[in-house]
Amino acid sequence: MTRKAEVDRLLDELIKNCDSPDDLLGEKGLLKQLTAGLVERMLESEMSEHLGYEKHDPDGKRSGNSRNGKSPKTLKTDRGEIPIEVPRDRNGEFEPQIVKKRQRRFDGFDDTIISLYSRGMTTRAIQEHLKELYGVDVSPSLLSSVTDDVLDEVEAWQSRPLDGIYPIVYLDAIRVKIRDDGSITNKAVYLALGVNLSGNKELLGLWTAQNEGAKFWMSVLTELQNRGVSDIFLACVDGLKGFPEAIEAVFPRTDVQLCIVHMVRNSLNYVSWKNRKEVARDLKAIYQSTTLRKAGNQLEKFSTKWDDTYSMISRSWRKHWEHITPFFAYPPEIRKVIYTTNAIESMNASLRKVTKNRGAFPSDQAAIKLLYLAIRNISKRWTRPLNDWNAAINRFSIMFEDRVPLR
Numbered sequence: 038m039t040r041k042a043e044v045d046r047l048l049d050e051l052i053k054n055c056d057s058p059d060d061l062l063g064e065k066g067l068l069k070q071l072t073a074g075l076v077e078r079m080l081e082s083e084m085s086e087h088l089g090y091e092k093h094d095p096d097g098k099r100s101g102n103s104r105n106g107k108s109p110k111t112l113k114t115d116r117g118e119i120p121i122e123v124p125r126d127r128n129g130e131f132e133p134q135i136v137k138k139r140q141r142r143f144d145g146f147d148d149t150i151i152s153l154y155s156r157g158m159t160t161r162a163i164q165e166h167l168k169e170l171y172g173v174d175v176s177p178s179l180l181s182s183v184t185d186d187v188l189d190e191v192e193a194w195q196s197r198p199l200d201g202i203y204p205i206v207y208l209d210a211i212r213v214k215i216r217d218d219g220s221i222t223n224k225a226v227y228l229a230l231g232v233n234l235s236g237n238k239e240l241l242g243l244w245t246a247q248n249e250g251a252k253f254w255m256s257v258l259t260e261l262q263n264r265g266v267s268d269i270f271l272a273c274v275d276g277l278k279g280f281p282e283a284i285e286a287v288f289p290r291t292d293v294q295l296c297i298v299h300m301v302r303n304s305l306n307y308v309s310w311k312n313r314k315e316v317a318r319d320l321k322a323i324y325q326s327t328t329l330r331k332a333g334n335q336l337e338k339f340s341t342k343w344d345d346t347y348s349m350i351s352r353s354w355r356k357h358w359e360h361i362t363p364f365f366a367y368p369p370e371i372r373k374v375i376y377t378t379n380a381i382e383s384m385n386a387s388l389r390k391v392t393k394n395r396g397a398f399p400s401d402q403a404a405i406k407l408l409y410l411a412i413r414n415i416s417k418r419w420t421r422p423l424n425d426w427n428a429a430i431n432r433f434s435i436m437f438e439d440r441v442p443l444r
Contacts, residue, residue, distance in 0.1 A: 077121055084124045087131050102128045150183045155410030157391035184406060191409045195242055199265045202442070203231040204433050205374070205422070206241070207273045207381035208257075208280075210249045211388060213404050214397040221397045225249040226408060227257050230381045231269075234442075236426030238380065238419045240412050241266075245401040251279030258287040268440055270433055271363065273378050275299045281360050290440070292363040296378040297324045300361060304350045316343065316350070323354070324376065329365040366436065371429050374422045387415050 081092065084104065090097045097103055107122040123133060132138065153163045160177050168174060207230040215224045225248055229241040241261055246253045254277075269291045272284050281293040301320050308316045319339050326332035336358075340351040354361065364376040374380070391411040398404040423429050434441040 081124060083133050084126065084131060088126065102126050102130065150180060151187065151410060154180070154184050154407065155391070155414050157394050157407075157411070159394055162394075184410075187406055187410060188402065191406060194409065196264070199241060199261060200231075200233050201265055201267045202270075202440070203233055203241075203266060203268075204270045204430070205232040205273065206230065206269045206271070207378050208254065208284075209275060209378055209381045209385060211385045213392055213408075214395070215245070215401055215404055216397050216399050222247065224401070224404075225253075226404065227253065228381060228385070229257065229261060230384060232380075232422055234430065236421045236423060236429070238416070238422065240384075240416065243405050243408055243412075245404065249277065251277060251283040254280060255283040255286060258284060262287055270437055270440070271375055273375055273381075275378060276303060276357070293360045294363045294375050295357055295360045297361070297364075297376045299378070300354065300357070304347075304353065307347050307349055312346075316347070319343070320350075324361075326365075329362055332362065332365060367432065370423065370425065371432060380422055384412070384415060387411070 085091050088097060088100060088102055088104070090100060092104065103126065105125045105127040107124050109120060110123050111118050111120050125131065149167075150163060153166060158166065160180050163180055164174075164177070208228075209230075210225040210227045212223050213226055214221050216222075217224070225246050227242075227244040227246065227249070231239050231241050233239055242257070244253075244257055244260075269288050271292050271294055272288070273294045273296060274280050274284070275296050276299045281295075284291055284293050301317065301324075304320060305313055305317060319335075319342065323332050323335040323339060326335055336351065336354055339354075344351055364372045367375065388408055388411055391407065392404075395407075398407070430441070
């Protein structure tokens with residue numbers, strides 16, 4: 038009889054008296070009994086290996102150590118609580134491996150907690166979910182302990198070495214509520230999303246600060262530099278005052294591209310509702326021009342038409358023109374990737390869904406922990422910003438000839 042046939046025969050024998058799902062999966066069902074039985078058998082095998090002789094073997098009488106009864110233990114698993122008995126030795130030297138001393142949770146249970154936590158579920162919601170599905174009572178301190186195990190991973194990730202070159206880096210910040218010195222503060226969490234030479238997106242780090250500002254961004258960029266980043270071709274940012282200067286202070290050869298969507302949105306803040314569609318259409322004629330020269334002409338037309346009513350708009354565009362227009366040096370398929378910060382704002386939208394159920398985080402560390410776990414999930418769905426990345430990198434090779442490594 039083949040091994041598979043033997044397994045099938047045993048399974049048929051085991052389930053022949055199971056008349057309902059509860060007989061198999063219930064509180065006293067076959068699956069939990071099998072799990073307990075298998076774990077206890079493996080513990081007995083470990084004990085035999087430790088002592089050097091099998092149970093009831095006469096050779097054990099003069100071995101200097103022997104079995105000394107069993108201790109009850111309850112394991113928390115993703116199938117509920119499973120009571121088992123752990124063998125002891127007389128000398129107290131036995132160190133089981135499948136279920137270690139003081140271990141109360143089976144492999145996979147912690148992963149379930151972290152998975153639920155990373156999707157934004159509160160402690161109370163996770164407790165209720167585990168109780169409803171698995172019949173397991175989990176304390177808030179246990180949940181905190183399990184998720185805190187991720188902190189070493191976060192620290193290693195935050196300080197990991199980075200690539201030397203990122204053709205594109207998006208820089209942005211989101212706001213989260215964090216308790217600080219007894220009061221709740223709306224803090225900024227800074228995010229840097231890079232596109233590497235292979236065309237893949239990679240979050241470079243997370244940082245918290247009281248407010249979003251160019252000075253703090255400079256410290257973030259300096260940290261990226263210290264972790265190995267030597268060059269960024271394009272930095273895509275919103276319209277924060279002093280942002281381009283902060284980038285250029287650390288990476289002087291980087292082209293700074295202001296987000297056109299932010300520019301348009303800020304411009305429309307000055308416009309009455311009845312004129313918004315028309316102003317937006319005229320601004321679109323500027324940034325959707327085929328060439329930089331045509332864009333300049335469209336800005337002049339806009340100025341002639343609207344300066345009597347909204348002169349601050351054309352003044353703002355002229356003031357930032359150097360950082361509005363770098364995308365005109367690229368073909369249309371690359372332009373759409375760099376003239377907005379949509380890539381990082383899409384990620385930020387996903388992060389806000391995760392944080393929206395929380396009143397406030399108890400600390401900066403707690404906020405970073407959740408955001409890191411959420412990004413670990415989100416990044417699994419990331420695709421390249423461009424379908425034809427080879428064409429894009431060839432374009433970069435022409436424009437930044439001395440800065441693109443030979444492939």
